[in-house]
Amino acid sequence: MEVRDLLEDRVLHTIRTDTVQIKKIAYTPTGKGLISLDERGNLATWNLADRSVQLRDQVDILPSPLIAYTPETSFLLGFGMSFVFHAQDHSAAASPRYSRPSIITPAVAYGFSGQIQASVTADHFSKGGWHFANQIRYVNNNRSYFFGLGHHAQRSNRTIYHNNVFSLAGSVTKGIGDRFFAGVGYQIRYDSSLDFDASAPLPIPDNNGGLLAGIGPVLQFDTRNDLLFPTKGYYVDLSFTRFGSWLKSDYGFSDVRIDYRGFHALPILTTGTTLAVQALYHGTMDGEAPFYQLPYLSADRILRGVWRNLYIDRQAVALQAELRSNFSNIDPRYGYVLFAGAGDVAPNFFKGYTPDIVGVFGMGYRQQVIPKRKLQSRIDVSYTTKGDFGIFGGLGLSF
Template sequence: MPAFHFGAALLLSLLTLPAAAQSPAPDSVTTSAPVKKPRRVKIAVLPIVFSQPETGLAYGAAVLPVWRFGADTTTRSSNARVLAYRTQRKQSSASLTHSIFTPGERWFVGGEAQYFNFPIYYYGVGNDTRKSEKSDISYEVFILNQRVLKRLRPGLFVGGLYRLTNMYNVRIDDALTDDGTRPNWLLERDARERQATLTSGIGPALLYDTRDNILSAHHGRFLDASVLFAGKALGSDYGFMRLQFDARQYWVLGPKDVERTVLAGQVQGIFHGGTVPFRELANLGGERMMRGIYEGRFRDRQLVAAQAEVRQQLFWRLRGVLFGGVGQVQPQVTDFRPGQFNLAGGAGLRIDVNRQDRLSIRIDYGVGSGESSGVYFAFNEAF
């Protein structure tokens, strides 16, 4: 799903609804044993309205449940997000994301299912694309990411992942780039990439996660590493390999018992081998990494990026953030150069919806290399 680059964003209303999830099972041994309290789910329901050049007026809603299995507080809260919207130009998007810790954190199940029919700006491939040479393309796509991991010891999980991307109904709105100087960049890719394309892959995954809270960590470490193998044996139209890692760390600045100021850092790498269609290339920009740069403004086979963020409690339910990042994409790993990093940075606000579980609304404004800027309306922290 594309990042929320909102020219204007308006939150219409906010409603937090605690609801009983399930009654406790009857005691199978003795009626005198203590009865567990019912499990509870906290749900935030957020109608949203936004506007951006590609869509016109758009409207939709998000449902954000947060829950914990059982009464064991050492099991971190699980969460999900259901988001759907419709635009003035009859475009639509729907998505479900989830991060689930089973009782005792014996298993972690995470992933997403997304559909969207949305126009994008495509700037071709490379680390120094020009803003004036953007191409207009659109397509429909369904994406499924799923991973199931088993805990080996506290904080360490290993398992497997599956990813499917089904792209179809590709449309090139104009034969030329916006400045009229060259053909639409997608025409320079292999003609097969302008047809319906399916990629399907599996691979091993490792997660090391000691964060105190997965929605908005104050302290702890996080490492997500995986290898994806896509090929014809799995029904994929393209064969390629993707090695990916995402490392993060969080520190409380100042008195530890107050936790009003948090410093967060992240380093990310994506590396490909084989034949990779444009939709599966590594992208710089978006509402999570390199905010301020349009998602996909810089894309290629290999990517390295890093960012840092300071989060400060202000008053009531409001928090402020300052963030900055650097990133680079290249065709080969040996092409990375110290002086070729793109830059991005900005500031934002957080509105805490559920302070106990740290569920929040995120509004960021960022600027970046290539005369880029963007306003982002999203949920929970960027990382």
Template sequence: MKRRTTFFLILQFLLCYPAPAQEQDSTVDLGKSESFAGKLFGLADRTIELLSTDSWTFIPALTYSPETSLGIGGRALKIFRTGKDRAFESTRPSSLPLTFLYTLNHQVILTGELELWMDENRSFLNARMEFSDYPFEFSGIGNEVVEAEPYASRYFFFHLYYEKKIAKGLYLGPRYEFRVDDLYQKIPGGMLDSRNIPGSNGQRLSGLGLAVNFDRRDNIFQPTKGVYHQLSWMKFHSLFGSNYDFSQWIFDFRKYWSVGKEQVLVGQARFSFSEGEVPFQHLAMMGGSDLMRGYFEGRYRDRHAMVYQAEWRFPVYRNLRMVAFGSAGQVGRKSSDFGLNRNLRMAGGLGFRYRLNEEGLHLRIDFAYGDQPAFYFGLNEVI
């Protein structure tokens, strides 16, 4: 059954999702099979024309991850640039994705996000809003996980970031985050029902923070060289309307190397540290489609986390690419919990990428293994 499902998703991925104009120098010699492959990819090209207008791309959203199971919905995506004339060409592309998703785990997810580059990349604004009805699992806190217990939560999330360029590639700006959770279903007598865990009776978070970004990527959707480093700090406090008081620091370092013909190596080191009374929903986590693919999201969570990831990206045929990736990570309550011989967990896998437009936006399928085999189907690169 799993093999049939995997084949179905790959077939949908190839037939139902489109591509931009082709680059002849990225093709490989497939001999007689090239005719069939050309027809197959040509069908994808025609599909995008049917699903798109001059300014919007409409994508049937078919997703999969261990946390959600199969998800079905739709996504409308607009890629645009601000400014005019010379400034128009030099300003990075902005994006506006709108997504609705319903999963076989009975999760409902509605999101909208605006990433806006302005004034020839001298300022950047990001706004995201999300509403979810989200049955999920909780496996405790720390490295000694217990049998997962289900719970269900409705939550609303909003954040607003603004950054201003202060030097070449260097951006600084404030950020605001708000989140409210209603845990409407818990296991009677379970861990969350005891109310001894912060956030188990719901939460309301409101906080202000600051971020410093050093961004020298050559492309925001598909970088081939450069760096992206971010240092962010958030403070949630009753003064801002939050019912939990805590601070959180996140350090995210990424480096991109161009190697060989159209091949890219990527490395990431991400550290998250918290202080204060942190609700379990906001603890540092490993797992999911972004951090440590192959581990269930939130299976390991604690005050602090360190995650290292690497990818090798290379072309296969026309707009189809592949990715080989690996990762290692740890969570802990204090700094002494970290070390090579202290609960270091590893994962790895392979993935496929299919280019959607000239800006470099990709659809992706990842097959990973960590503490379980898993595959993910979604949009955009992980790092």
């Protein structure tokens, strides 16, 4: 049983009674303790100054329904199970610098156009400062559109293709000091041959599929005050990945990513209102990447509501902002977001660039599934300045 401060959304005290259910509870006249009555009629007093009874649960298990709509998949319905492992604050062996929850999420989903997706995502922080982030994913009958490349792409010229995709991506980093993580990132992906629509209205790219394998350094800077729901601080992720035949890859090229995120508490609306900002650069160079591995703008990247392959090229940049708040201070478990963003793609932003920026805006509903951790479920509705529409749901923040 938890005694909570609803205004500040925090747990004041936790009481454990094994298998006996508490029927009634009240403060003592002095306010320094609690009196409880269990189902067996036994009275008990609890000294609130004794912090030894306030141990957290080791693991939270969260069922998470998956709901999404994209033009490629139509409606996508699925189910996941998130296992959230909490650092034990009372353990002397745990460094407070790395006291962060670890999450493992297996999930499976079905798209109404015939896709089956299965994945396992793991994000683990060790006591010694090691961070292991990995995702393994398989998509059967992956259904996507090809629109062409760069600013020449048009929705009216799209063609459908199908294939199966297996991917394994992640990183292993080690904390250096209080804020820096450095390590190695990797990506392995195998695509079966791409089956394009025979009546394609535009030239078809290489449809052989094949193996992608790459590895390279990762550098992260993290000052966020909370991993699941940051209200202040910054996060920067820099990565360089080289794909090549020396790793048995069928393609050779370099991949560079810069991901910046900032979080700012605002003294408006309700307690905990936050402005979150993200800026992303993604570029490929020194070789030829298959079109499905080129930088892109899309819902799973940064711009909700954009078709997956509509904006792809050798380089992509995007910026988005999200206002996060609650409906009231009385019950902060329920909230909303307002968001907007913009992005563009080009062969080279530093040479002969002609802007053709796409914007996105929308709103979303949030509900805390673990109030004491502020872990949220979400569903968003978005529109773009070029007429695209999307509905997306999931567990955790969008960024």
